[in-house]
Amino acid sequence: KNQVEQSPQSLIILEGKNCTLQCNYTVSPFSNLRWYKQDTGRGPVSLTIMTFSENTKSNGRYTATLDADTKQSSLHITASQLSDSASYICVVSHTGGFKTIFGAGTRLFVKA
Amino acid sequence: DVKVTQSSRYLVKRTGEKVFLECVQDMDHENMFWYRQDPGLGLRLIYFSYDVKMKEKGDIPEGYSVSREKKERFSLILESASTNQTSMYLCASSRTGEGYTFGSGTRLTVV
Numbered sequence: 001k002n003q004v005e006q007s008p009q010s011l012i013i014l015e016g017k018n019c020t021l022q023c024n025y026t027v028s029p030f031s032n033l034r035w036y037k038q039d040t041g042r043g044p045v046s047l048t049i050m051t052f053s054e055n056t057k058s059n060g061r062y063t064a065t066l067d068a069d070t071k072q073s074s075l076h077i078t079a080s081q082l083s084d085s086a087s088y089i090c091v092v093s094h095t096g097g098f099k100t101i102f103g104a105g106t107r108l109f110v111k112a
Numbered sequence: 113d114v115k116v117t118q119s120s121r122y123l124v125k126r127t128g129e130k131v132f133l134e135c136v137q138d139m140d141h142e143n144m145f146w147y148r149q150d151p152g153l154g155l156r157l158i159y160f161s162y163d164v165k166m167k168e169k170g171d172i173p174e175g176y177s178v179s180r181e182k183k184e185r186f187s188l189i190l191e192s193a194s195t196n197q198t199s200m201y202l203c204a205s206s207r208t209g210e211g212y213t214f215g216s217g218t219r220l221t222v223v
Binding site: 034036041042043044045046049089100102103104105 | 116121147152153154155156157202203204211212213214215216217219
């Protein structure tokens with residue numbers, strides 16, 4: 001069964017600290033993996049997209065990694081800011097077609 | 113600034129009402145999607161459309177219908193709203209093979 005599992009379910013960190021969010025998937029055949037940030041009450045916004053051949057992609061303070069062999073991805077946030085408080089959603093797509101599997105998200109809260 | 117616009121941020125409707133959720137995109141994307149998002153369940157696909165007048169059922173189409181008469185507009189219709197359709201509804205669009213652009217969402221409450 002194609003699944004995307006994210007951990008932790010929620011996380012609270014202090015402003016300025018780093019954190020890492022995890023995404024494990026069983027989607028096959030794999031096409032790409034995306035990380036989205038969703039602020040409360042808003043739609044998700046794309047952070048990174050990685051294909052099979054890419055293992056690291058950065059977007060400012062956000063760095064995503066992908067290990068296609070173990071089917072794991074992580075999103076590392078450096079020097080967190082209060083505005084990083086949001087849900088982070090891992091999304092994995094099949095090769096071809098429109099099949100896209102969404103993880104349930106990790107809710108991050110950054111406090112001062 | 114390209115975007116996906118959903119007509120309402122918040123809606124409150126009564127049980128049994130017919131509800132229309134509108135979504136417009138200005139990126140000339142061929143694909144458009146309707147998702148609902150509930151706590152702990154993530155995003156679930158209701159319907160999608162890959163061309164004008166074309167529609168495909170997603171994972172949870174029951175109780176919903178859609179309309180795509182123009183490329184830029186994709187409407188979600190709740191024929192007879194029920195309380196279990198209280199949710200956050202998200203519209204998205206994409207070019208085939210590319211990432212999705214999401215709207216800001218419509219929070220629907222059915223009372």
